[in-house]
Amino acid sequence: MGMGTSTFIIRWVNFLTMLLAIVVVVFGVWMSTHHDGCRRSLTLPVIGIGAVIFLISIIGFLGAMKNSSILLWIYLILLCFILVGILVFTVLAFIVTNNGSGHSVVGLRYKEYQLHDYSPWFLKQLNNTQNWKHLKSCLVKSNDCNDLPKKYKTLKQYKLAKLTPVEAGCCRPPSECGYPAVNASYYDMSFHPVSLNKDCKLYKNARDTKCYNCDSCKAGVAQYMKTEWRLVAIFNVALFVVLSMIYFVGCCARRNAARVRSKN
Structure with missing residues (x-):
């Protein structure tokens, strides 16, 4: 040259x-x-x-x-x-x-995610108490879960929705729990969970609780991070x-x- x-x-x-x-x-x-x-x-x-x-x-x-x-x-x-x-x-x-991919569930247009599917590095970062405390506070502030009723005004719309990994993991209990959905932000907790998954007991309808303490929420965040990292x-x-x-x-x-x- x-x-x-x-x-x-x-x-x-x-x-x-x-x-x-x-x-x-x-x-x-x-x-x-x-x-x-x-x-x-x-x-x-x-x-x-x-x-x-x-x-x-x-x-x-x-x-x-x-x-x-x-x-x-x-x-x-x-x-x-x-x-x-x-x-x-x-x-x-x-x-x-x-590592890590979603699991299809009959009747749902979106996938559910399990934490153990992801790499040990993701598990270490997400299971770190301080890391998750910070991430959880950000998830609560993001209003992703609280905005679902505005996006899906009827139960039919909600059931046909294609939720993001974070919405699927953090805003609702895993489908295996068997809790019936009343609307996009409320589940009937009077039913006894049909699964031994600990996330079923951790889920609450409260705006600042939801399933933010669940492994399914951590898995949803892991899937989101995986997608972002792949793009990067x-x-x-x-x-x-x-x-x-x-x-x-x-x-x-x-x-x-x-x-x-x-x-x-």
């Missing part, structure tokens, strides 16, 4: 990523002032990612603009660390999300390919910068 082409590409790619980094940091600051404690906990990672992107981008931009082989070396080393990190995280994400892993594969191409162009730019320095 020609000297002018490689440095031009690196210069403008890093200029654009600097702008992107500024947007990410601003978004992180906005999250810290406009969201509750659950989403606010994500602000520091978001701001940190933006700051790292900006630092690497400005090193690459200045290295390409000044034809500095030293700055481009630093840029390539940092980019290499990022590529390795993305590769490791992506492999681990596919391994962790390999697929995105990382595409990101890895793009960054590898940028890394190759960066190597050309560094080599060309070194030639210019040697001629001078």
